[in-house]
Amino acid sequence: MFPGLLRYLLLWSGLLSDWQVHSRRALVRDIWILSGLFMLWLAQPPLMMAVALFSTCLSFCVLDESGWQ
Numbered sequence: 001m002f003p004g005l006l007r008y009l010l011l012w013s014g015l016l017s018d019w020q021v022h023s024r025r026a027l028v029r030d031i032w033i034l035s036g037l038f039m040l041w042l043a044q045p046p047l048m049m050a051v052a053l054f055s056t057c058l059s060f061c062v063l064d065e066s067g068w069q
Helices: 002-013 021-042 045-063
Strands: none
Touching: 021 045
16 A cells, blocks of 8 residues: 555656656655654654654655566
């Protein structure tokens, strides 16, 4: 269910069409910057771990080169 939902969100936002490696890396960089700022803003260890794990999972999903099926 998650890859289908992620694909739908990427299609809706217009980010899925003809991605280059550079744009994927830029998106992952932005995800990590935003999650880092969010962790600094709230500064609660359990929440920081949850945000870090979610950001890692999302980064791997974005950088996956196996293609969308």
